[in-house]
Amino acid sequence: MTFADQIDKKRMPKHIAIIMDGNGRWAKERGHERSYGHAQGVDVVRKITDASSRLGIQYLTLYAFSTENWNRPQEEVNILMSLIVSAIERETPDLIKNNVRLSTIGDFQRMPADVQERLAKCIRDTSAGTGLTLNLALSYSSRWELVDVVKKIAKQVQQGDIEVDEITESTITDALSTASMPDPDLLIRTGGEVRISNFLLWQLSYAELYFTAEYWPDFNEESLYKAIYDYQSRERRFGKISEQL
Numbered sequence: 031m032t033f034a035d036q037i038d039k040k041r042m043p044k045h046i047a048i049i050m051d052g053n054g055r056w057a058k059e060r061g062h063e064r065s066y067g068h069a070q071g072v073d074v075v076r077k078i079t080d081a082s083s084r085l086g087i088q089y090l091t092l093y094a095f096s097t098e099n100w101n102r103p104q105e106e107v108n109i110l111m112s113l114i115v116s117a118i119e120r121e122t123p124d125l126i127k128n129n130v131r132l133s134t135i136g137d138f139q140r141m142p143a144d145v146q147e148r149l150a151k152c153i154r155d156t157s158a159g160t161g162l163t164l165n166l167a168l169s170y171s172s173r174w175e176l177v178d179v180v181k182k183i184a185k186q187v188q189q190g191d192i193e194v195d196e197i198t199e200s201t202i203t204d205a206l207s208t209a210s211m212p213d214p215d216l217l218i219r220t221g222g223e224v225r226i227s228n229f230l231l232w233q234l235s236y237a238e239l240y241f242t243a244e245y246w247p248d249f250n251e252e253s254l255y256k257a258i259y260d261y262q263s264r265e266r267r268f269g270k271i272s273e274q275l
């Protein structure tokens with residue numbers, strides 16, 4: 031029996047976040063350049079987006095490029111940027127067909143102009159989508175985001191829009207780049223590392239964490255079902271005790 035048959039379609043996570051890691055090691059182990067792994071990784075993004083869409087997942091946030099990734103060799107950064115542009119260009123018609131809406135989080139200003147334009151166009155073209163929201167984290171890091179949030183709230187206080195004592199958790203939640211989304215229920219990290227790497231620190235407060243040694247290019251639909259199956263076996267207590275649930 032496959033995991034696909036075992037998951038409960040009525041208890042699906044609303045929001046899945048994925049740290050897509052292991053492209054470089056996957057390629058190296060096969061005697062290829064790291065870029066080969068990134069190209070394979072794009073293919074997996076398409077498959078996992080499709081599968082999530084069919085499963086009725088509402089939000090899929092993919093960590094595609096971190097603030098820290100700007101420190102990689104320039105050649106690798108360039109390859110990643112051009113892969114993003116070509117993938118978005120190629121996939122937009124299918125996204126529209128599948129009712130998927132694209133959104134992004136991250137420091138957009140730091141992206142090359144052509145990448146910004148391409149993404150902005152795809153966001154516009156898919157804005158009527160009412161199915162899955164595919165949220166790409168690009169030039170994203172949680173600390174960058176939280177600095178941005180603090181600045182926004184400080185300005186609101188400075189302008190007299192709110193009092194310091196009126197700041198609540200929702201003031202912060204509403205100022206995050208994920209303001210319109212529920213928090214992730216499930217975080218998946220591929221590639222064997224057991225760390226968060228500056229991803230959605232606020233939003234993951236109560237997410238179920240799932241780590242797999244599988245490199246991202248090897249991750250497939252069945253891997254996703256397995257992660258969801260594992261998620262469904264957990265008891266989410268949110269600080270309470272079992273009997274209260």
Ligand code: IPE
Pocket residue numbers: 050051052053054055056094095096099110221
């Ligand atoms: C993840 O794979 C993709 C990005 C960070 C853009 P890596 O490129 O980090 O692959 P490994 O971890 O070196 O194998």
Ligand code: IPE
Pocket residue numbers: 049050051052093094095096098099223225227
């Ligand atoms: C995390 O992967 C960022 C993305 C998947 C985009 P990294 O490969 O950059 O993470 P670290 O630096 O090894 O933690």
Ligand code: MG
Pocket residue numbers: 051052053221
């Ligand atoms: Mg990595």
